[in-house]
Amino acid sequence: MIKKEFGMTSFFAKYGTIAALILLFIVFSIMVPGFLSYSNFINILRQMSLLFILSVGFTMCLIVGELDLSFANVASLSSVVVAKLIVSGLNYLISIVIALSIGASIGLFSGILVTLVGISSLITTLAMGIILSGVTYMYTKGVSVYGHMPAPFLQLGRGMIGSIPILVIIMFIVLIAAQVFVKQTRFGRYMQATGGNRTAALLAGVNVTAYKILGLVFSSLGAAFTGILLTSRLGAANPEGAAGFLMDGFATALLGQTVISVGRASPIGTFVGALLVGILNNGMTLLGVPYYVHDIAKGVIIILSVVITSIHALKLERA
Template sequence: MSNLNTETTLTTKNKTMAKIKDLFENQEVLILVAFLLLCVIMTIINDQFFTASNLTNVARQISINAILAVGMTFVILTGGIDLSVGSVMAFTGTIMAGMMLLVGIPPVYAVLIGIALGTVIGYINGMLVAYAKIPAIIVTLAMMEASRGLALLYTGGYPLSGLPQSFTFIGRGYAFGIIPMPVLIMIIVYILAYIILNHLPIGRYIYAIGGNEEAARLSGVKVKRYKILAYLISGVTAAIAGMILTSRLASGQPMAGVGFELDAIAAVVLGGTAIAGGRGHIFGTLLGAMLIGVLSNGLNLMGVSPYVQLVLKGVIIIGAIYYSSWRQKD
Protein backbone atom coordinates (compact mmCIF):
# COMPACT_ATOMS: atom_id res chain seq x y z
CA MET A 1 0.00 0.00 0.00
CA SER A 2 2.85 2.36 0.90
CA ASN A 3 4.56 1.61 -2.43
CA LEU A 4 1.35 2.50 -4.27
CA ASN A 5 1.09 5.80 -2.39
CA THR A 6 4.74 6.56 -3.13
CA GLU A 7 4.23 5.88 -6.87
CA THR A 8 1.09 8.06 -6.90
CA THR A 9 2.98 10.88 -5.16
CA LEU A 10 5.87 10.63 -7.63
CA THR A 11 3.47 10.62 -10.59
CA THR A 12 1.71 13.70 -9.24
CA LYS A 13 5.05 15.47 -8.70
CA ASN A 14 6.21 14.57 -12.22
CA LYS A 15 2.98 15.90 -13.72
CA THR A 16 3.31 19.11 -11.69
CA MET A 17 6.93 19.58 -12.77
CA ALA A 18 5.98 18.93 -16.39
CA LYS A 19 3.23 21.57 -16.19
CA ILE A 20 5.65 24.08 -14.65
CA LYS A 21 8.21 23.33 -17.37
CA ASP A 22 5.60 23.78 -20.12
CA LEU A 23 4.48 27.02 -18.49
CA PHE A 24 7.94 28.54 -18.51
CA GLU A 25 8.63 27.33 -22.04
CA ASN A 26 5.64 29.41 -23.14
CA GLN A 27 7.10 32.63 -24.58
CA GLU A 28 4.02 34.65 -23.63
CA VAL A 29 4.43 33.66 -19.99
CA LEU A 30 8.14 34.55 -20.11
CA ILE A 31 7.36 37.97 -21.59
CA LEU A 32 4.67 38.61 -18.97
CA VAL A 33 7.11 37.72 -16.18
CA ALA A 34 9.80 39.90 -17.79
CA PHE A 35 7.33 42.79 -18.10
CA LEU A 36 6.26 42.62 -14.46
CA LEU A 37 9.89 42.27 -13.33
CA LEU A 38 10.92 45.24 -15.46
CA CYS A 39 8.12 47.36 -13.96
CA VAL A 40 9.34 46.51 -10.45
CA ILE A 41 12.96 47.31 -11.36
CA MET A 42 12.05 50.63 -12.99
CA THR A 43 9.94 51.59 -9.96
CA ILE A 44 12.90 50.92 -7.65
CA ILE A 45 15.45 52.69 -9.85
CA ASN A 46 13.42 55.81 -10.63
CA ASP A 47 10.68 57.25 -8.41
CA GLN A 48 9.15 59.04 -11.42
CA PHE A 49 8.27 55.80 -13.18
CA PHE A 50 5.32 54.70 -11.07
CA THR A 51 3.46 58.02 -11.17
CA ALA A 52 0.04 58.60 -12.70
CA SER A 53 1.33 61.06 -15.30
CA ASN A 54 4.18 58.81 -16.43
CA LEU A 55 2.06 55.66 -16.55
CA THR A 56 -0.53 57.51 -18.64
CA ASN A 57 2.23 58.70 -20.97
CA VAL A 58 3.59 55.14 -21.25
CA ALA A 59 0.10 53.80 -22.03
CA ARG A 60 -0.33 56.34 -24.84
CA GLN A 61 3.09 55.50 -26.27
CA ILE A 62 2.48 51.75 -26.07
CA SER A 63 -0.88 52.04 -27.80
CA ILE A 64 0.68 53.40 -31.02
CA ASN A 65 3.27 50.62 -31.32
CA ALA A 66 0.76 47.99 -30.19
CA ILE A 67 -1.69 48.97 -32.94
CA LEU A 68 1.09 48.95 -35.55
CA ALA A 69 2.13 45.52 -34.28
CA VAL A 70 -1.37 44.10 -34.87
CA GLY A 71 -1.03 44.55 -38.62
CA MET A 72 2.56 43.34 -38.47
CA THR A 73 1.37 40.17 -36.71
CA PHE A 74 -1.01 39.36 -39.56
CA VAL A 75 1.76 39.87 -42.12
CA ILE A 76 4.42 37.89 -40.23
CA LEU A 77 1.97 35.04 -39.62
CA THR A 78 1.80 34.62 -43.40
CA GLY A 79 5.60 34.48 -43.55
CA GLY A 80 5.98 38.07 -44.79
CA ILE A 81 7.24 41.38 -43.43
CA ASP A 82 6.09 45.00 -43.71
CA LEU A 83 8.81 47.65 -43.45
CA SER A 84 6.57 50.45 -44.70
CA VAL A 85 4.36 50.94 -41.62
CA GLY A 86 6.32 53.85 -40.11
CA SER A 87 6.27 55.82 -43.36
CA VAL A 88 2.60 54.96 -43.98
CA MET A 89 1.88 56.37 -40.52
CA ALA A 90 3.55 59.65 -41.47
CA PHE A 91 1.92 59.87 -44.91
CA THR A 92 -1.62 59.13 -43.76
CA GLY A 93 -1.17 61.42 -40.76
CA THR A 94 -0.07 64.36 -42.92
CA ILE A 95 -2.95 63.70 -45.32
CA MET A 96 -5.43 63.81 -42.43
CA ALA A 97 -3.88 67.07 -41.19
CA GLY A 98 -3.86 68.53 -44.69
CA MET A 99 -7.49 67.63 -45.29
CA MET A 100 -8.48 69.54 -42.15
CA LEU A 101 -6.17 72.54 -42.50
CA LEU A 102 -5.82 73.03 -46.25
CA VAL A 103 -9.13 71.68 -47.54
CA GLY A 104 -11.24 72.46 -44.48
CA ILE A 105 -13.19 69.22 -44.22
CA PRO A 106 -14.41 67.93 -40.83
CA PRO A 107 -12.03 65.68 -38.81
CA VAL A 108 -14.19 62.57 -39.17
CA TYR A 109 -13.97 62.71 -42.97
CA ALA A 110 -10.26 63.48 -42.84
CA VAL A 111 -9.73 60.38 -40.67
CA LEU A 112 -11.74 58.22 -43.08
CA ILE A 113 -9.68 59.50 -46.02
CA GLY A 114 -6.45 58.71 -44.17
CA ILE A 115 -7.58 55.20 -43.25
CA ALA A 116 -8.76 54.60 -46.83
CA LEU A 117 -5.34 55.69 -48.06
CA GLY A 118 -3.64 53.27 -45.66
CA THR A 119 -5.93 50.53 -46.95
CA VAL A 120 -4.94 51.28 -50.55
CA ILE A 121 -1.23 51.23 -49.71
CA GLY A 122 -1.64 47.91 -47.89
CA TYR A 123 -3.57 46.52 -50.86
CA ILE A 124 -0.79 47.57 -53.27
CA ASN A 125 1.82 45.90 -51.05
CA GLY A 126 -0.25 42.73 -50.94
CA MET A 127 -0.84 42.66 -54.69
CA LEU A 128 2.85 43.05 -55.46
CA VAL A 129 3.77 40.28 -53.00
CA ALA A 130 0.97 37.88 -53.93
CA TYR A 131 0.68 38.35 -57.71
CA ALA A 132 3.97 39.91 -58.85
CA LYS A 133 5.87 37.48 -56.56
CA ILE A 134 8.26 40.22 -55.46
CA PRO A 135 9.79 39.45 -52.04
CA ALA A 136 7.90 41.22 -49.26
CA ILE A 137 11.05 42.87 -47.89
CA ILE A 138 11.71 44.52 -51.29
CA VAL A 139 8.12 45.63 -51.86
CA THR A 140 7.66 47.15 -48.42
CA LEU A 141 11.13 48.73 -48.41
CA ALA A 142 10.24 50.48 -51.68
CA MET A 143 6.86 51.51 -50.25
CA MET A 144 8.60 52.82 -47.13
CA GLU A 145 10.68 55.18 -49.28
CA ALA A 146 7.77 56.15 -51.54
CA SER A 147 5.39 56.90 -48.67
CA ARG A 148 7.98 59.00 -46.84
CA GLY A 149 8.74 60.89 -50.04
CA LEU A 150 5.04 61.56 -50.65
CA ALA A 151 4.63 62.86 -47.09
CA LEU A 152 7.55 65.26 -47.59
CA LEU A 153 6.26 66.37 -51.00
CA TYR A 154 2.75 66.98 -49.66
CA THR A 155 3.94 69.10 -46.74
CA GLY A 156 7.00 70.65 -48.37
CA GLY A 157 9.01 69.14 -45.54
CA TYR A 158 7.27 71.25 -42.89
CA PRO A 159 4.79 70.14 -40.21
CA LEU A 160 1.12 71.03 -40.61
CA SER A 161 0.11 72.56 -37.28
CA GLY A 162 -3.04 74.02 -35.74
CA LEU A 163 -5.36 71.04 -35.86
CA PRO A 164 -8.85 71.38 -34.36
CA GLN A 165 -9.42 70.35 -30.75
CA SER A 166 -12.03 67.79 -31.76
CA PHE A 167 -9.25 65.90 -33.57
CA THR A 168 -6.54 66.28 -30.92
CA PHE A 169 -9.00 64.73 -28.44
CA ILE A 170 -8.27 61.36 -30.11
CA GLY A 171 -4.65 61.39 -28.95
CA ARG A 172 -4.92 63.51 -25.82
CA GLY A 173 -8.41 62.99 -24.44
CA TYR A 174 -9.99 60.44 -22.13
CA ALA A 175 -12.91 58.08 -22.68
CA PHE A 176 -15.38 58.07 -19.78
CA GLY A 177 -13.03 60.51 -18.05
CA ILE A 178 -10.46 57.83 -17.09
CA ILE A 179 -9.27 55.77 -20.10
CA PRO A 180 -6.88 57.52 -22.52
CA MET A 181 -8.47 57.50 -25.96
CA PRO A 182 -5.46 55.81 -27.64
CA VAL A 183 -5.71 52.97 -25.11
CA LEU A 184 -9.42 52.52 -25.81
CA ILE A 185 -8.74 52.41 -29.57
CA MET A 186 -5.95 49.89 -28.96
CA ILE A 187 -8.27 47.65 -26.94
CA ILE A 188 -10.90 47.72 -29.70
CA VAL A 189 -8.28 46.89 -32.37
CA TYR A 190 -6.97 43.94 -30.33
CA ILE A 191 -10.45 42.57 -29.70
CA LEU A 192 -11.19 42.67 -33.42
CA ALA A 193 -7.82 41.08 -34.24
CA TYR A 194 -8.40 38.33 -31.67
CA ILE A 195 -11.83 37.55 -33.15
CA ILE A 196 -10.44 37.44 -36.70
CA LEU A 197 -7.47 35.21 -35.86
CA ASN A 198 -9.18 32.86 -33.41
CA HIS A 199 -12.85 32.70 -34.32
CA LEU A 200 -13.11 33.29 -38.07
CA PRO A 201 -11.99 31.15 -41.05
CA ILE A 202 -9.76 34.06 -42.18
CA GLY A 203 -7.55 33.49 -39.15
CA ARG A 204 -7.18 29.76 -39.82
CA TYR A 205 -6.23 30.47 -43.42
CA ILE A 206 -3.59 33.03 -42.41
CA TYR A 207 -2.02 30.56 -39.97
CA ALA A 208 -2.16 27.83 -42.62
CA ILE A 209 -0.40 30.01 -45.22
CA GLY A 210 2.43 30.78 -42.83
CA GLY A 211 2.70 27.16 -41.72
CA ASN A 212 2.89 25.66 -45.21
CA GLU A 213 1.81 27.81 -48.13
CA GLU A 214 1.80 25.00 -50.69
CA ALA A 215 -0.23 22.70 -48.43
CA ALA A 216 -2.70 25.53 -47.82
CA ARG A 217 -3.05 26.11 -51.57
CA LEU A 218 -3.62 22.41 -52.25
CA SER A 219 -6.26 22.40 -49.49
CA GLY A 220 -8.26 24.99 -51.39
CA VAL A 221 -7.18 28.12 -49.51
CA LYS A 222 -7.06 31.17 -51.78
CA VAL A 223 -3.51 32.02 -50.73
CA LYS A 224 -3.15 35.20 -52.78
CA ARG A 225 -6.40 36.64 -51.46
CA TYR A 226 -5.46 36.17 -47.80
CA LYS A 227 -1.92 37.41 -48.30
CA ILE A 228 -3.35 40.61 -49.74
CA LEU A 229 -5.75 40.82 -46.79
CA ALA A 230 -2.86 40.57 -44.30
CA TYR A 231 -1.03 43.51 -45.90
CA LEU A 232 -4.27 45.44 -46.21
CA ILE A 233 -4.86 45.05 -42.46
CA SER A 234 -1.29 46.24 -41.86
CA GLY A 235 -2.02 49.35 -43.92
CA VAL A 236 -5.20 50.04 -41.96
CA THR A 237 -3.51 49.68 -38.56
CA ALA A 238 -0.65 51.92 -39.74
CA ALA A 239 -3.19 54.59 -40.67
CA ILE A 240 -4.96 54.25 -37.30
CA ALA A 241 -1.60 54.59 -35.52
CA GLY A 242 -0.85 57.60 -37.74
CA MET A 243 -4.15 59.18 -36.71
CA ILE A 244 -3.32 58.77 -33.01
CA LEU A 245 0.23 60.09 -33.37
CA THR A 246 -0.87 63.10 -35.44
CA SER A 247 -3.56 63.85 -32.89
CA ARG A 248 -1.09 63.57 -29.98
CA LEU A 249 1.38 65.89 -31.70
CA ALA A 250 -1.44 68.22 -32.84
CA SER A 251 0.32 68.41 -36.21
CA GLY A 252 1.03 66.39 -39.32
CA GLN A 253 4.73 65.51 -39.17
CA PRO A 254 6.23 64.18 -42.44
CA MET A 255 9.18 62.70 -40.52
CA ALA A 256 7.04 61.00 -37.88
CA GLY A 257 7.26 57.25 -37.41
CA VAL A 258 10.92 56.82 -38.35
CA GLY A 259 12.05 53.46 -36.99
CA PHE A 260 8.57 52.51 -35.77
CA GLU A 261 8.61 49.44 -38.00
CA LEU A 262 11.52 48.14 -35.89
CA ASP A 263 9.48 48.49 -32.69
CA ALA A 264 6.49 46.77 -34.29
CA ILE A 265 8.58 43.82 -35.50
CA ALA A 266 10.23 43.59 -32.08
CA ALA A 267 6.83 43.47 -30.35
CA VAL A 268 5.57 40.71 -32.65
CA VAL A 269 8.69 38.54 -32.38
CA LEU A 270 9.03 39.10 -28.64
CA GLY A 271 5.40 38.08 -28.26
CA GLY A 272 6.12 34.63 -29.65
CA THR A 273 5.10 34.92 -33.30
CA ALA A 274 7.48 32.86 -35.43
CA ILE A 275 9.36 35.08 -37.88
CA ALA A 276 8.86 32.36 -40.53
CA GLY A 277 5.09 32.51 -39.97
CA GLY A 278 2.39 30.03 -39.03
CA ARG A 279 2.66 30.33 -35.25
CA GLY A 280 1.87 33.08 -32.78
CA HIS A 281 -0.82 34.79 -30.74
CA ILE A 282 -2.15 38.32 -30.75
CA PHE A 283 -2.04 38.51 -26.94
CA GLY A 284 1.70 37.83 -27.10
CA THR A 285 2.09 40.79 -29.47
CA LEU A 286 0.41 43.07 -26.94
CA LEU A 287 2.77 41.83 -24.20
CA GLY A 288 5.74 42.44 -26.48
CA ALA A 289 4.60 46.01 -27.18
CA MET A 290 4.09 46.62 -23.46
CA LEU A 291 7.58 45.33 -22.63
CA ILE A 292 9.21 47.53 -25.28
CA GLY A 293 7.18 50.57 -24.18
CA VAL A 294 8.15 50.20 -20.53
CA LEU A 295 11.79 49.53 -21.43
CA SER A 296 11.98 52.62 -23.66
CA ASN A 297 10.31 54.81 -21.05
CA GLY A 298 12.53 53.52 -18.26
CA LEU A 299 15.68 54.08 -20.32
CA ASN A 300 14.55 57.61 -21.16
CA LEU A 301 13.96 58.36 -17.47
CA MET A 302 17.46 57.05 -16.75
CA GLY A 303 18.92 59.34 -19.40
CA VAL A 304 20.18 56.53 -21.62
CA SER A 305 21.15 57.70 -25.11
CA PRO A 306 18.57 56.94 -27.85
CA TYR A 307 21.42 55.47 -29.91
CA VAL A 308 22.10 52.96 -27.17
CA GLN A 309 18.39 52.17 -27.08
CA LEU A 310 18.47 51.33 -30.80
CA VAL A 311 21.35 48.92 -30.17
CA LEU A 312 19.40 47.28 -27.33
CA LYS A 313 16.30 46.89 -29.51
CA GLY A 314 18.40 45.23 -32.21
CA VAL A 315 19.89 42.82 -29.69
CA ILE A 316 16.41 42.06 -28.30
CA ILE A 317 15.05 41.25 -31.77
CA ILE A 318 17.98 38.95 -32.58
CA GLY A 319 17.59 37.21 -29.22
CA ALA A 320 13.84 36.76 -29.68
CA ILE A 321 14.28 35.37 -33.21
CA TYR A 322 16.98 32.98 -32.00
CA TYR A 323 14.75 31.76 -29.16
CA SER A 324 11.81 31.35 -31.55
CA SER A 325 13.96 29.33 -34.00
CA TRP A 326 15.30 27.19 -31.14
CA ARG A 327 11.78 26.40 -29.95
CA GLN A 328 10.66 25.53 -33.47
CA LYS A 329 13.53 23.03 -33.86
CA ASP A 330 12.51 21.36 -30.58
Protein backbone atom coordinates in the same frame (compact mmCIF):
# COMPACT_ATOMS: atom_id res chain seq x y z
CA MET B 1 3.73 9.64 -29.37
CA ILE B 2 3.71 13.01 -27.68
CA LYS B 3 7.07 14.51 -27.02
CA LYS B 4 7.43 16.49 -23.83
CA GLU B 5 10.19 19.02 -23.63
CA PHE B 6 12.09 20.05 -20.55
CA GLY B 7 15.18 22.12 -19.93
CA MET B 8 16.20 25.72 -19.78
CA THR B 9 15.93 26.60 -23.45
CA SER B 10 12.38 25.38 -23.75
CA PHE B 11 11.47 27.14 -20.51
CA PHE B 12 12.81 30.41 -21.87
CA ALA B 13 11.23 29.80 -25.21
CA LYS B 14 7.88 29.37 -23.49
CA TYR B 15 7.90 31.86 -20.63
CA GLY B 16 11.04 33.95 -21.30
CA THR B 17 9.21 37.02 -22.54
CA ILE B 18 6.77 37.05 -19.65
CA ALA B 19 9.62 36.42 -17.20
CA ALA B 20 11.58 39.30 -18.74
CA LEU B 21 8.52 41.52 -18.46
CA ILE B 22 8.09 40.74 -14.76
CA LEU B 23 11.80 41.09 -14.06
CA LEU B 24 11.94 44.45 -15.82
CA PHE B 25 8.90 45.61 -13.88
CA ILE B 26 10.46 44.66 -10.52
CA VAL B 27 13.85 46.19 -11.36
CA PHE B 28 12.32 49.50 -12.46
CA SER B 29 9.99 49.54 -9.44
CA ILE B 30 12.98 49.35 -7.12
CA MET B 31 15.39 51.55 -9.04
CA VAL B 32 13.14 54.26 -10.45
CA PRO B 33 11.30 56.59 -8.08
CA GLY B 34 7.82 57.30 -9.38
CA PHE B 35 7.76 54.25 -11.69
CA LEU B 36 5.31 52.37 -9.54
CA SER B 37 2.35 54.74 -9.57
CA TYR B 38 -1.09 54.80 -11.17
CA SER B 39 -0.29 57.92 -13.17
CA ASN B 40 2.92 56.44 -14.55
CA PHE B 41 1.10 53.21 -15.36
CA ILE B 42 -1.49 55.13 -17.38
CA ASN B 43 1.39 57.02 -18.92
CA ILE B 44 3.04 53.78 -20.07
CA LEU B 45 -0.22 52.55 -21.60
CA ARG B 46 -0.73 55.84 -23.43
CA GLN B 47 2.83 55.87 -24.71
CA MET B 48 2.59 52.32 -26.00
CA SER B 49 -0.86 52.66 -27.56
CA LEU B 50 0.30 54.01 -30.92
CA LEU B 51 3.11 51.48 -31.08
CA PHE B 52 0.68 48.68 -30.37
CA ILE B 53 -1.86 49.68 -33.02
CA LEU B 54 0.93 49.90 -35.57
CA SER B 55 2.45 46.57 -34.54
CA VAL B 56 -0.82 44.70 -34.48
CA GLY B 57 -1.28 45.50 -38.17
CA PHE B 58 2.21 44.24 -38.86
CA THR B 59 1.36 41.16 -36.80
CA MET B 60 -1.40 40.31 -39.30
CA CYS B 61 1.24 40.41 -41.99
CA LEU B 62 3.49 38.07 -39.99
CA ILE B 63 0.56 35.70 -39.50
CA VAL B 64 0.21 35.17 -43.25
CA GLY B 65 3.97 34.66 -43.45
CA GLU B 66 5.01 37.94 -45.05
CA LEU B 67 7.07 40.95 -43.97
CA ASP B 68 6.32 44.65 -44.19
CA LEU B 69 9.12 47.22 -44.13
CA SER B 70 6.91 50.09 -45.24
CA PHE B 71 4.60 50.51 -42.26
CA ALA B 72 6.47 53.44 -40.70
CA ASN B 73 6.37 55.29 -44.01
CA VAL B 74 2.68 54.54 -44.42
CA ALA B 75 2.10 55.98 -40.95
CA SER B 76 4.06 59.16 -41.78
CA LEU B 77 2.20 59.63 -45.05
CA SER B 78 -1.17 59.07 -43.46
CA SER B 79 -0.24 61.47 -40.68
CA VAL B 80 0.52 64.36 -43.06
CA VAL B 81 -2.39 63.55 -45.37
CA VAL B 82 -4.93 63.73 -42.58
CA ALA B 83 -3.30 66.89 -41.20
CA LYS B 84 -3.28 68.69 -44.56
CA LEU B 85 -6.84 67.75 -45.38
CA ILE B 86 -8.14 68.90 -42.02
CA VAL B 87 -6.13 72.11 -42.02
CA SER B 88 -7.46 72.84 -45.51
CA GLY B 89 -10.92 72.76 -43.99
CA LEU B 90 -12.21 69.32 -44.97
CA ASN B 91 -14.46 67.55 -42.50
CA TYR B 92 -12.25 65.53 -40.15
CA LEU B 93 -14.22 62.29 -40.49
CA ILE B 94 -13.94 62.41 -44.27
CA SER B 95 -10.24 63.19 -43.91
CA ILE B 96 -9.76 60.14 -41.70
CA VAL B 97 -11.60 57.90 -44.18
CA ILE B 98 -9.42 59.21 -47.04
CA ALA B 99 -6.20 58.60 -45.08
CA LEU B 100 -7.33 55.07 -44.17
CA SER B 101 -8.27 54.33 -47.79
CA ILE B 102 -4.86 55.46 -48.98
CA GLY B 103 -3.29 53.13 -46.39
CA ALA B 104 -5.44 50.20 -47.47
CA SER B 105 -4.69 50.81 -51.16
CA ILE B 106 -0.96 50.80 -50.49
CA GLY B 107 -1.31 47.41 -48.76
CA LEU B 108 -3.44 46.14 -51.61
CA PHE B 109 -0.90 47.23 -54.19
CA SER B 110 2.02 45.65 -52.29
CA GLY B 111 -0.08 42.51 -51.78
CA ILE B 112 -0.76 42.21 -55.49
CA LEU B 113 2.92 42.65 -56.31
CA VAL B 114 3.84 39.98 -53.76
CA THR B 115 1.23 37.36 -54.69
CA LEU B 116 0.42 37.81 -58.34
CA VAL B 117 3.73 39.15 -59.64
CA GLY B 118 5.75 37.07 -57.19
CA ILE B 119 8.22 39.61 -55.81
CA SER B 120 9.25 38.87 -52.22
CA SER B 121 7.44 40.97 -49.64
CA LEU B 122 10.75 42.12 -48.17
CA ILE B 123 11.81 43.76 -51.44
CA THR B 124 8.34 44.97 -52.41
CA THR B 125 7.70 46.75 -49.12
CA LEU B 126 11.23 48.09 -48.86
CA ALA B 127 10.82 49.75 -52.25
CA MET B 128 7.30 50.83 -51.36
CA GLY B 129 8.60 52.43 -48.16
CA ILE B 130 11.23 54.40 -50.05
CA ILE B 131 8.67 55.54 -52.63
CA LEU B 132 6.24 56.62 -49.90
CA SER B 133 8.95 58.53 -48.09
CA GLY B 134 9.59 60.48 -51.30
CA VAL B 135 5.88 61.01 -51.89
CA THR B 136 5.48 62.34 -48.36
CA TYR B 137 8.25 64.89 -48.86
CA MET B 138 6.86 65.90 -52.21
CA TYR B 139 3.40 66.36 -50.70
CA THR B 140 4.62 68.46 -47.75
CA LYS B 141 7.66 70.04 -49.44
CA GLY B 142 9.54 68.80 -46.41
CA VAL B 143 7.90 71.03 -43.84
CA SER B 144 5.65 70.21 -40.93
CA VAL B 145 1.90 70.61 -41.31
CA TYR B 146 0.05 72.56 -38.66
CA GLY B 147 -2.93 74.83 -38.36
CA HIS B 148 -6.43 74.74 -36.98
CA MET B 149 -7.82 71.29 -36.23
CA PRO B 150 -11.31 70.80 -34.78
CA ALA B 151 -11.55 69.84 -31.11
CA PRO B 152 -13.28 66.46 -31.62
CA PHE B 153 -10.39 65.32 -33.83
CA LEU B 154 -7.79 66.41 -31.28
CA GLN B 155 -9.76 64.62 -28.55
CA LEU B 156 -8.86 61.27 -30.14
CA GLY B 157 -5.24 61.62 -29.19
CA ARG B 158 -5.51 63.88 -26.17
CA GLY B 159 -8.88 63.32 -24.55
CA MET B 160 -9.70 61.34 -21.45
CA ILE B 161 -12.75 59.39 -20.39
CA GLY B 162 -12.68 59.59 -16.61
CA SER B 163 -9.04 59.09 -15.80
CA ILE B 164 -8.32 56.91 -18.83
CA PRO B 165 -6.93 58.38 -22.05
CA ILE B 166 -9.06 57.76 -25.14
CA LEU B 167 -5.93 56.43 -26.90
CA VAL B 168 -5.70 53.66 -24.30
CA ILE B 169 -9.35 52.77 -24.82
CA ILE B 170 -8.83 52.68 -28.59
CA MET B 171 -5.83 50.42 -28.04
CA PHE B 172 -7.87 47.91 -26.04
CA ILE B 173 -10.69 47.97 -28.58
CA VAL B 174 -8.18 47.24 -31.36
CA LEU B 175 -6.59 44.49 -29.26
CA ILE B 176 -9.88 42.74 -28.61
CA ALA B 177 -11.11 43.15 -32.19
CA ALA B 178 -7.86 41.82 -33.63
CA GLN B 179 -7.64 38.92 -31.20
CA VAL B 180 -11.24 37.89 -31.87
CA PHE B 181 -10.70 38.22 -35.62
CA VAL B 182 -7.61 36.02 -35.60
CA LYS B 183 -8.82 33.37 -33.19
CA GLN B 184 -12.57 33.21 -33.62
CA THR B 185 -13.40 33.97 -37.23
CA ARG B 186 -12.75 31.74 -40.18
CA PHE B 187 -10.89 34.55 -41.94
CA GLY B 188 -8.37 34.60 -39.12
CA ARG B 189 -8.08 30.82 -39.24
CA TYR B 190 -7.46 30.97 -43.00
CA MET B 191 -4.75 33.58 -42.44
CA GLN B 192 -3.04 31.33 -39.91
CA ALA B 193 -3.31 28.39 -42.28
CA THR B 194 -1.86 30.44 -45.15
CA GLY B 195 1.11 31.50 -43.06
CA GLY B 196 1.51 28.05 -41.53
CA ASN B 197 1.71 26.14 -44.81
CA ARG B 198 0.78 27.84 -48.03
CA THR B 199 0.58 24.69 -50.17
CA ALA B 200 -1.42 22.70 -47.63
CA ALA B 201 -3.83 25.60 -47.22
CA LEU B 202 -4.26 25.91 -50.99
CA LEU B 203 -4.90 22.17 -51.34
CA ALA B 204 -7.45 22.41 -48.52
CA GLY B 205 -9.31 24.98 -50.58
CA VAL B 206 -8.12 28.21 -48.95
CA ASN B 207 -7.72 31.17 -51.30
CA VAL B 208 -4.18 31.82 -50.13
CA THR B 209 -3.60 34.70 -52.53
CA ALA B 210 -6.50 36.65 -51.07
CA TYR B 211 -5.37 36.07 -47.48
CA LYS B 212 -1.77 37.05 -48.18
CA ILE B 213 -3.04 40.30 -49.67
CA LEU B 214 -5.35 40.76 -46.68
CA GLY B 215 -2.38 40.45 -44.30
CA LEU B 216 -0.54 43.24 -46.11
CA VAL B 217 -3.68 45.38 -46.26
CA PHE B 218 -4.13 45.04 -42.49
CA SER B 219 -0.52 46.04 -41.95
CA SER B 220 -0.90 49.24 -43.97
CA LEU B 221 -4.30 49.94 -42.45
CA GLY B 222 -2.93 49.68 -38.91
CA ALA B 223 -0.08 51.98 -39.89
CA ALA B 224 -2.43 54.52 -41.50
CA PHE B 225 -4.62 54.54 -38.40
CA THR B 226 -1.53 55.07 -36.23
CA GLY B 227 -0.54 58.03 -38.39
CA ILE B 228 -3.96 59.60 -37.93
CA LEU B 229 -3.81 59.17 -34.14
CA LEU B 230 -0.30 60.60 -34.12
CA THR B 231 -1.49 63.76 -35.85
CA SER B 232 -4.40 64.02 -33.45
CA ARG B 233 -2.10 63.64 -30.46
CA LEU B 234 0.44 66.23 -31.67
CA GLY B 235 -2.01 68.61 -33.35
CA ALA B 236 0.47 68.72 -36.21
CA ALA B 237 2.25 66.37 -38.61
CA ASN B 238 5.80 65.92 -39.70
CA PRO B 239 6.92 64.13 -42.89
CA GLU B 240 9.19 61.96 -40.76
CA GLY B 241 6.87 61.84 -37.79
CA ALA B 242 6.55 58.05 -37.63
CA ALA B 243 10.03 57.08 -38.81
CA GLY B 244 11.03 55.99 -35.33
CA PHE B 245 8.25 53.41 -35.34
CA LEU B 246 10.07 51.09 -37.74
CA MET B 247 12.48 49.70 -35.15
CA ASP B 248 10.00 49.69 -32.30
CA GLY B 249 7.35 48.05 -34.46
CA PHE B 250 9.69 45.26 -35.46
CA ALA B 251 10.91 44.77 -31.88
CA THR B 252 7.34 44.61 -30.63
CA ALA B 253 5.95 42.20 -33.20
CA LEU B 254 8.97 39.88 -33.12
CA LEU B 255 8.84 39.83 -29.33
CA GLY B 256 5.16 39.08 -29.65
CA GLN B 257 5.97 35.91 -31.58
CA THR B 258 7.76 34.54 -28.51
CA VAL B 259 4.95 35.05 -26.02
CA ILE B 260 2.15 32.49 -26.33
CA SER B 261 3.52 29.80 -28.56
CA VAL B 262 6.90 30.38 -30.08
CA GLY B 263 7.04 31.36 -33.74
CA ARG B 264 3.33 32.15 -34.00
CA ALA B 265 2.33 35.77 -34.12
CA SER B 266 -0.86 36.83 -32.33
CA PRO B 267 -2.39 40.17 -31.31
CA ILE B 268 -2.24 39.31 -27.60
CA GLY B 269 1.42 38.34 -27.96
CA THR B 270 2.10 41.63 -29.70
CA PHE B 271 0.37 43.39 -26.82
CA VAL B 272 2.80 41.81 -24.36
CA GLY B 273 5.63 42.80 -26.70
CA ALA B 274 4.41 46.39 -26.82
CA LEU B 275 4.07 46.42 -23.04
CA LEU B 276 7.66 45.26 -22.66
CA VAL B 277 8.98 47.86 -25.11
CA GLY B 278 6.75 50.49 -23.44
CA ILE B 279 8.02 49.71 -19.95
CA LEU B 280 11.60 49.66 -21.23
CA ASN B 281 11.20 53.08 -22.89
CA ASN B 282 9.45 54.55 -19.86
CA GLY B 283 11.85 53.17 -17.25
CA MET B 284 14.95 54.14 -19.17
CA THR B 285 13.62 57.64 -19.77
CA LEU B 286 12.83 58.09 -16.08
CA LEU B 287 16.30 56.78 -15.22
CA GLY B 288 17.78 59.42 -17.50
CA VAL B 289 19.45 56.84 -19.76
CA PRO B 290 20.61 58.52 -22.99
CA TYR B 291 18.43 57.85 -26.06
CA TYR B 292 21.07 55.86 -27.91
CA VAL B 293 21.09 53.26 -25.14
CA HIS B 294 17.37 52.76 -25.84
CA ASP B 295 18.26 51.77 -29.38
CA ILE B 296 20.91 49.35 -28.19
CA ALA B 297 18.46 47.75 -25.77
CA LYS B 298 15.79 47.35 -28.47
CA GLY B 299 18.25 45.89 -30.95
CA VAL B 300 19.31 43.35 -28.36
CA ILE B 301 15.64 42.50 -27.77
CA ILE B 302 15.06 41.82 -31.47
CA ILE B 303 18.06 39.52 -31.63
CA LEU B 304 17.14 37.69 -28.44
CA SER B 305 13.58 37.08 -29.54
CA VAL B 306 14.69 35.82 -32.93
CA VAL B 307 17.29 33.57 -31.28
CA ILE B 308 14.59 32.08 -29.07
CA THR B 309 12.27 31.44 -32.01
CA SER B 310 14.97 29.91 -34.18
CA ILE B 311 16.25 27.63 -31.41
CA HIS B 312 12.68 26.51 -30.88
CA ALA B 313 12.14 26.00 -34.61
CA LEU B 314 15.31 23.91 -34.83
CA LYS B 315 14.08 21.77 -31.95
CA LEU B 316 10.76 21.22 -33.67
CA GLU B 317 12.48 20.17 -36.88
CA ARG B 318 14.59 17.65 -35.03
CA ALA B 319 11.74 16.31 -32.92
